């Protein structure tokens with residue numbers, strides 16, 4: 001998958017291709033990330049990329065021309081249509097469903113805002129979707145872009161080795177994960193749940209599903225309401241709730 005990022009800090013965004021799952025995906029050619037710096041398209045002597053806001057007020061706004069020139073170069077640099085995304089607090093909240101949809105695109109063009117943001121006319125004419133990674137304020141769109149790249153890259157076929165794909169499978173889509181344990185078997189007097197040592201893989205699977213359901217019910221009831229629970233799920237969750245309330 002080809003992802004282009006328009007950013008004043010290309011060295012920050014490209015770090016995502018240096019480490020871990022996304023690093024390997026990049027090495028294997030599954031993920032191709034190219035960064036474009038608007039400052040390289042600023043034609044004045046001082047390579048200006050920001051300007052003062054109409055209407056006054058604090059801060060600066062990213063200039064249209066360098067941004068648009070960088071976007072056009074990025075689009076023209078490879079075949080296929082790019083879906084252009086702007087990472088901003090005003091965007092639609094990113095969730096796994098949106099990540100799965102974006103992973104299906106042939107190309108993504110991510111625009112990372114700095115300063116107070118970009119000229120609204122660029123959003124109106126050049127951006128397909130505005131996306132937020134959550135309701136909090138960051139200094140720029142680069143970290144949200146890296147979050148999105150990571151989430152999307154994990155879904156590229158072959159990106160997750162067996163070890164990771166196992167964890168991906170076990171994460172019952174749309175619910176919280178079950179608790180994980182490794183050696184030692186007893187830590188400061190706290191023992192690993194016996195079922196996990198039993199070798200009974202059906203019981204272990206049921207226990208993990210029950211934990212995922214129960215933790216979702218406790219911490220994220222909104223996920224439970226949205227989830228399609230089987231009758232077995234319902235039984236496991238009711239058993240968990242009875243235990244919790246006893």
Ligand SMILES: CN1CCN(c2ccccc2CNc2ccc(C(N)=O)cn2)CC1
Nearest residue numbers: 088089113116117132133134137138140141
């Ligand atoms: C003080 N404000 C300056 C302007 N800024 C801004 C405005 C527009 C675009 C990018 C940014 C960069 N910041 C981001 C970006 C994304 C998120 C998110 N939640 O996805 C949070 N923050 C917001 C903060």
